[in-house]
Amino acid sequence: MAEQPLWEQIGSSFVRHYYQMFDSDRSQLGSIYIDTSCLTWEGQPYQGKIAIVEKLTSLPFTKIAHSITAEDHQPTPDSCILSMVVGQLKADEDPIMGFHQSFILKNINDAWVCTNDMFRLAIHNFS
């Protein structure tokens, strides 16, 4: 069987790493962002490693677990990687909810960092 394309390998190992850190210690997530990174969290924008980590660590739950249902990865024309994740999460004792998250990963000085991150719960309006 042919080896997976590089972007698939990098994308999926990033995704595994990201949620593993998110679920165990969100304060560690600073290591994957840079000062120009953008996060849009439920429609609210945050820019820069510090603001992003502050937002993520201040989310009001103590426990969270993500389960990845599916992920897709593509190379972009400027040699970045675009990743999209569909999954479910459980915060503390709340019911399980679906979510979507997208990332752009960029190689800077031989390290992959996240320059863009967008998150939404999969919660819909009635009717």
Added chain:
Amino acid sequence: MSEGDYDYLIKFLALGDSGVGKTSFLYQYTDCKFNSKFITTVGIDFREKRKVYNSKGPDGTSGKGQKIHLQLWDTAGQERFRSLTTAFFRDAMGFLLLFDLSNEQSFLNVRNWMSQLQVHAYCENPDVVLCGNKCDLSDQRAVSEDEARELAEKYGIPYFETSAANGQNVNEAVDFLLDLIMKRMERCVDKSWIPDGTVHTNGPTNLDLSEGSDRGRCAC
């Protein structure tokens, strides 16, 4: 009573910051039974309870008991992520607005919840009952009864100090809200203020309407 056998279907929504005890409060009210139904795609959880409401006639005598089917809506915790869909607000008839007496910020945020309600509820002055929850934790109290009452009076809404842990005032708060709703209905002759499909008598002419437009009912 069988599933469809009621005079009124009434939907209440529990609101307030995460961690104030909304789910425990509703759990306590529905007799400590885990009978909630969760609709994943819209992120709401609801519990149901049957009640009989006795309206007072004009001469003070008790009228015929009306069978009430109460739906108590709870969020799935998405307010932690900042995404309450506004349809939540629109379809509810009455609101239980909770804060945590041991958490001052949750009390300060009551103002935000009230302004959200005024924008998104079915009308500008919906029936709301304010509940200062966790009153059993008296040694951790951060909000005095006086300041809570003062805020409730400012909005012209009733205030209860409740405990979802020991049940204090939980039934009283919900029953008070039901009473406000029933009185509002009695005041409205044409009932045109009521959100779609929420309440209709089960006379033959209205039956189709109440079934057809009742979007909030469990579709699973």
